[in-house]
Amino acid sequence: MRVVIVGSGTMGSGIAEVAITAGDQAVLTDPDPVARERARRQIETHLARGAEKGRITETVSDIMARLDVSETAPLDAVDWVIEAAPEDIRLKQDLFRDLDERYPESTWLASNTSSIAINTIGATARRFPGRIGGLHFFNPVPRMVLVEIVRGMETASQYVSSAQSLVRRWGKTGIAVPDRPGFLVNRVARPYYLEALHLVDEAVASLELVDAVMEGVGFPMGPFRVMDLVGVDVNLSVTRAVYEQTAFDERYRPHPMQEHLVQRGRLGRKSGWGFYRYD
Amino acid sequence: MTETVWMVGDTDEERRRWQPVLPPGVGWLGPDQIERASGAALVLEVSLGPLGPKRDRLLSLRDVGVSRIVSAATTATIAAQRQWLGDTVPMTGCDPLLMLAGGRVQTVSAGDHEALALLDRIWPEWEFTSVADSIGMVFSREILPIINEAVAFFEHGVSTEDINQGTKLGLNYPRGPLEWAEMFGWSSVYWGLRALEDMYGPRFRPHPWIRRKVGSSLLEREAL
Numbered sequence: 001m002r003v004v005i006v007g008s009g010t011m012g013s014g015i016a017e018v019a020i021t022a023g024d025q026a027v028l029t030d031p032d033p034v035a036r037e038r039a040r041r042q043i044e045t046h047l048a049r050g051a052e053k054g055r056i057t058e059t060v061s062d063i064m065a066r067l068d069v070s071e072t073a074p075l076d077a078v079d080w081v082i083e084a085a086p087e088d089i090r091l092k093q094d095l096f097r098d099l100d101e102r103y104p105e106s107t108w109l110a111s112n113t114s115s116i117a118i119n120t121i122g123a124t125a126r127r128f129p130g131r132i133g134g135l136h137f138f139n140p141v142p143r144m145v146l147v148e149i150v151r152g153m154e155t156a157s158q159y160v161s162s163a164q165s166l167v168r169r170w171g172k173t174g175i176a177v178p179d180r181p182g183f184l185v186n187r188v189a190r191p192y193y194l195e196a197l198h199l200v201d202e203a204v205a206s207l208e209l210v211d212a213v214m215e216g217v218g219f220p221m222g223p224f225r226v227m228d229l230v231g232v233d234v235n236l237s238v239t240r241a242v243y244e245q246t247a248f249d250e251r252y253r254p255h256p257m258q259e260h261l262v263q264r265g266r267l268g269r270k271s272g273w274g275f276y277r278y279d
Numbered sequence: 280m281t282e283t284v285w286m287v288g289d290t291d292e293e294r295r296r297w298q299p300v301l302p303p304g305v306g307w308l309g310p311d312q313i314e315r316a317s318g319a320a321l322v323l324e325v326s327l328g329p330l331g332p333k334r335d336r337l338l339s340l341r342d343v344g345v346s347r348i349v350s351a352a353t354t355a356t357i358a359a360q361r362q363w364l365g366d367t368v369p370m371t372g373c374d375p376l377l378m379l380a381g382g383r384v385q386t387v388s389a390g391d392h393e394a395l396a397l398l399d400r401i402w403p404e405w406e407f408t409s410v411a412d413s414i415g416m417v418f419s420r421e422i423l424p425i426i427n428e429a430v431a432f433f434e435h436g437v438s439t440e441d442i443n444q445g446t447k448l449g450l451n452y453p454r455g456p457l458e459w460a461e462m463f464g465w466s467s468v469y470w471g472l473r474a475l476e477d478m479y480g481p482r483f484r485p486h487p488w489i490r491r492k493v494g495s496s497l498l499e500r501e502a503l
Contacts, residue, residue: 138449144448175437178436180432185449188450191425191427204410204417205411205417209384213418217418219451219452223421
């Protein structure tokens with residue numbers, strides 16, 4: 001099995017690491033040579049750590065031998081192309097139109113988008129629309145078991161079954177979901193954050209108490225701690241994407257409190273201050 | 280615990296759901312057994328349903344002379360429930376869904392010290408904390424719209440198992456949304472969402488699948 005991964009950021013390099021660890025060949029592409037080198041080092045470091053902890057049985061160099069990090073991707077004998085480029089609609093549409101023109105019908109084309117509709121991403125890729133769908137991995141990819149397999153309007157049922165086989169091979173659990181804004185996981189999670197913001201804004205409870213109540217029933221982190229962990233800005237951008245793609249459904253209206261934090265640079269743990277302080 | 284404490288609900292199904300949470304010494308009374316609560320130190324009214332029968336149960340509890348009531352604030356605020364009773368019985372709000380979920384940190388509203396002290400004695404493993412008097416308090420207001428969102432995926436062909444597994448694996452939730460719904464009962468989910476919709480607007484409107492599941496139009500016409 002040979003897989004091309006487009007984009008060597010956190011998600012792309014995580015997907016490549018999972019693929020080569022499972023015994024597949026992976027070509028990780030990125031136009032930025034600095035990003036490519038960083039991705040290679042990151043994968044190697046993760047694998048070395050996994051070897052130290054006894055999580056992998058092969059040597060790191062044997063696994064790394066299955067990875068090619070390159071500016072351009074091969075066209076022949078590629079089973080899957082998985083796009084993990086930045087969440088920019090135009091960029092992804094251009095990429096998919098290009099991939100659709102260059103790759104034969106037998107190559108499956110998947111986007112790892114977390115928030116853009118597959119129907120939108122593939123809108124201008126019209127040669128073989130049935131081979132285009134979503135493969136939404138979760139961060140950190142090597143640790144998170146779930147993959148959402150997203151069916152667009154014209155995605156073939158064989159895409160779903162091939163995607164199931166692929167993610168199973170990689171030790172993941174695939175769930176087929178419709179191409180609704182936010183897919184399953186990000187959609188179902190919206191009220192967790194938005195209602196928490198309303199509760200604090202309306203002075204029903206403090207944010208510390210909201211977190212404590214939810215953690216008290218077994219949620220690993222309350223909504224405010226999660227927003228600080230993933231980034232207040234990242235969480236807000238997912239909410240905005242769902243809000244816009246549902247034709248501004250009131251249920252997903254971003255909360256001003258979150259917007260104000262982002263405007264002030266209080267992005268969560270990564271900036272040292274979000275809803276909580278991290279000194 | 281020497282005080283007489285009862286829990287009051289509406290249906291046998293509710294009694295079955297509450298059995299695992301009922302501590303020793305706290306009995307369950309159905310709507311036709313309320314006279315047995317006469318003189319009780321505390322009664323917890325935990326049923327989630329239409330407001331008319333809830334008001335009638337609370338009035339019956341007042342009339343048999345209970346000392347204190349802890350009442351579900353999922354479908355009506357404690358301020359509204361006090362209007363029914365004319366401030367004759369001290370009342371405290373609780374979140375019955377949070378109690379069913381076994382939450383370590385429980386929320387109460389508009390409570391008095393005596394009621395909180397009694398709750399602490401009944402459930403020593405729980406920490407009771409006050410929040411503003413509001414429909415759904417914290418947990419119900421968080422979990423019910425999550426269930427409402429999840430249900431929408433039924434109509435797109437996603438199975439119960441995949442919805443539950445997806446949220447557990449993708450979000451590390453302790454239960455899937457439909458597992459929560461089964462724990463609470465779909466009727467409670469429906470009435471909780473309806474009350475939130477009344478108070479906070481259409482973002483809580485129960486999904487048509489839930490409305491069909493509980494026969495909502497029939498239930499509401501019957502409650503008139």
